[in-house]
Amino acid sequence: MSCHFLQVNRQEDYRSTDTEAGAAARREGYNKRRPETTTEKSGRRGTAGAELQSRPRIHLLRRQQVGRSTHSLNPREAVALAAETSCENVDLPDFVNIATGTPFTVNEVEALYDLFRKLSNSIIKDGLIHKEEFHLALFRNKKTNLFVDRVFDLFDQKGNGVIEFDEFVRSLSVFHPDAPEEQKAGFAFKLYDLRQTGFIERHELKEMVLALLDESDLNITSDAVEMIVDRTFDQADTKGDERIDQEEWNEFVKNNPYVLRNMTLPYLKDLTMVFPSFVIHSEVSEADMVA
8 A cells, every 4th residue: 555545545534524614724824834645746746646656566575585586486476577677577477368268277387387487588588489409408418309299380370480389279278188088189299290281191190200219218119110100001091092180190009098198297287286297208118009
């Protein structure tokens, strides 16, 4: 509550206990001898409203956080302190709107924002996740990998080369345990559809299998890779046109649940209880690949 608000209230109480004439006389005398208030000075400069309303909240926040580590602040407190320190206006995302249509609660989206701020400022401090930061923070490596690049491209829904917070949340929601299987299957299909033609072709599947094996540090022979591709097409390409469309893919993953195993991150269900490392990695074992 601002000092200006308290001052106005005291003046209202003072006037209400007197007669109209007496109050007018005292008011005139008081105005002649009192110094000009901060509010009046700000009013003459045309900046009274926003400054007096926002400053007390920041000061109150500072008093509340004395002795607390910045790591213990919630996202709203952390951003408010950052804004005061940098003397810049920082707008919080619309957590409610971003949470809409995802399995995440508003509180979980706020927890994700704390994670996003750390990832998006790990290399380039601009509040956006670049591909280098994505490789390093989410996959713990710097090497170029087709699988990692494809996941980044799918997270980058606007196609502008960076991942913004709303894209981060909505893409990550696909990995939530409560996300519909159709969403997971759709994401995986796009992952394999390298040329974005609406079909998975044999050479695309082979490229992605090799990338998955490399990312998982699994070493199998080239003959085994060819066998994986052949068996997948034997089961999925029901139309026999040497390509897999979305309908065929959905039926294939329904009959082979292991394909979507790495599309679910169990700890996303308890974001406010546990703060995970959010390392996304494939869990496809060699036995699954050749089964």
